[in-house]
Structure formats: C-alpha cells, structure tokens
Amino acid sequence: MDKIQIRSAGKKDVEPICRLLSQYASRKLVLPRSQDEISRHVRNFCVAEKNGRVIGCCAFRDYGCGLFEIRSLAVSPRSVGSGTGSRLVDFMIDRLVGKDKVKIFALTTSAGFFHRFGFRTVEKDMFPQKIWSDCSKCPKLNDCDEEAVLLEP
Ligand SMILES: CC(C)(COP(=O)(O)OP(=O)(O)OC[C@H]1O[C@@H](n2cnc3c(N)ncnc32)[C@H](O)[C@@H]1OP(=O)(O)O)[C@@H](O)C(=O)NCCC(=O)NCCS
Numbered sequence: 001m002d003k004i005q006i007r008s009a010g011k012k013d014v015e016p017i018c019r020l021l022s023q024y025a026s027r028k029l030v031l032p033r034s035q036d037e038i039s040r041h042v043r044n045f046c047v048a049e050k051n052g053r054v055i056g057c058c059a060f061r062d063y064g065c066g067l068f069e070i071r072s073l074a075v076s077p078r079s080v081g082s083g084t085g086s087r088l089v090d091f092m093i094d095r096l097v098g099k100d101k102v103k104i105f106a107l108t109t110s111a112g113f114f115h116r117f118g119f120r121t122v123e124k125d126m127f128p129q130k131i132w133s134d135c136s137k138c139p140k141l142n143d144c145d146e147e148a149v150l151l152e153p
Contacts, residue, residue: 004049008043009042009043017072021072028140046058046092048075048084050079055084058073059072060095066102067129068103073108089114093117104150105148105149105150107124108146119151122149
C-alpha cells in the first residue's frame with residue numbers, strides 16, 4: 001500500500017489545496033478560499049501526500065495571545081475514512097503545541113471528529129475575533145449549523 005506522508009505545505013501545493021477546498025466549499029463544509037489567499041498563507045498549511053498527489057490539507061490561523069484556529073481541513077472524497085484527517089489534525093496540534101501555552105479552536109459541522117482529539121464543544125461567542133473576521137462574510141451567517149470546539153492542551 002502507498003504511504004501517506006503528512007508535511008508542511010509549500011508553493012507547489014497551492015493549486016491542489018485550492019482544488020480540494022473548493023470541492024467542499026461548494027457544499028458549505030469549509031469556507032471558500034481563493035488561490036491568492038491560500039498562496040499568501042501557504043506556510044500555515046500542512047498537506048497529506050500520497051503517490052505525489054495532495055489528498056488532504058489543514059491550516060491554522062494565529063489570532064495572537066496564544067489563540068489559534070484549525071481551519072480548511074479537508075480530505076479528498078476518495079481518501080476519507082483512512083485516518084488521513086486524524087493525521088493532519090495531530091500534525092497541526094503538534095506544530096501549535098510547540099509554541100507557548102495555547103488554545104486551539106475550530107468551527108465545524110464535524111464536532112464529533114474533533115472530540116476524539118480532546119476538543120470540547122463551547123459557545124461560539126467565545127471567539128469574537130473569528131465572528132468579526134470570517135462569520136460576517138460566511139454564506140451561512142444567519143443559518144449557521146457549525147459548532148465551536150476548543151482544545152486547551
Ligand atoms: C472531516 C474529515 C476531514 C475527516 O477526515 P477522514 O480522513 O475521513 O478522518 P479519519 O479517517 O481520520 O477519521 C477518524 C475517525 O473519525 C470519525 N469521523 C470522521 N468524520 C467524522 C464526523 N464528521 N463526526 C464524527 N466522527 C467522524 C471516523 O469515522 C473515524 O472513526 P473510526 O476511527 O472509529 O473509524 C473529512 O471527512 C472531510 O474532509 N470532510 C469534508 C470537509 C469537512 O467537513 N471538513 C471539516 C471542517 S472543519
């Protein structure tokens with residue numbers, strides 16, 4: 001079986017990340033992100049690679065004061081259910097925990113997936129920075145089906 005490698009992303013990954021996210025953005029499972037935006041923030045992404053192809057991605061956003069968001073998590077439809085999503089989240093948590101005392105949150109329709117890593121469901125209004133910056137532009141603004149989850153490792 002071909003090995004899946006999880007690694008930090010680089011410029012060559014921008015296009016495949018964009019393709020992967022747009023599949024799920026059209027189903028409103030992740031926020032849409034333009035190629036230009038991904039390119040500017042590519043250092044905040046990690047990817048899962050199999051046979052030289054990007055089959056998953058995950059990013060973080062730094063809100064300052066030790067608060068980070070895990071976002072843009074996606075695994076290609078053909079690869080879901082094989083542990084790739086878990087490995088991406090583990091990789092990201094390790095990367096963020098390497099910093100000082102941190103709090104890591106996510107807004108997600110897959111809260112159960114995050115609970116497996118020790119995240120707990122919390123009130124969304126704990127993260128006003130997120131609401132100002134992203135939720136206000138989100139197509140689901142008035143009909144949000146996402147939960148906020150928080151990890152305090
Ligand atoms: C959510 C997602 C990243 C999971 O990736 P994955 O590679 O399938 O995850 P894994 O194979 O590591 O799953 C690990 C476990 O979590 C479970 N799991 C997966 N998605 C879940 C969900 N939405 N809720 C609860 N549990 C879930 C799996 O069943 C599996 O359980 P098992 O070990 O008992 O079999 C993937 O389904 C995806 O890309 N979804 C579309 C985009 C999306 O919703 N992103 C999240 C936005 S924050």
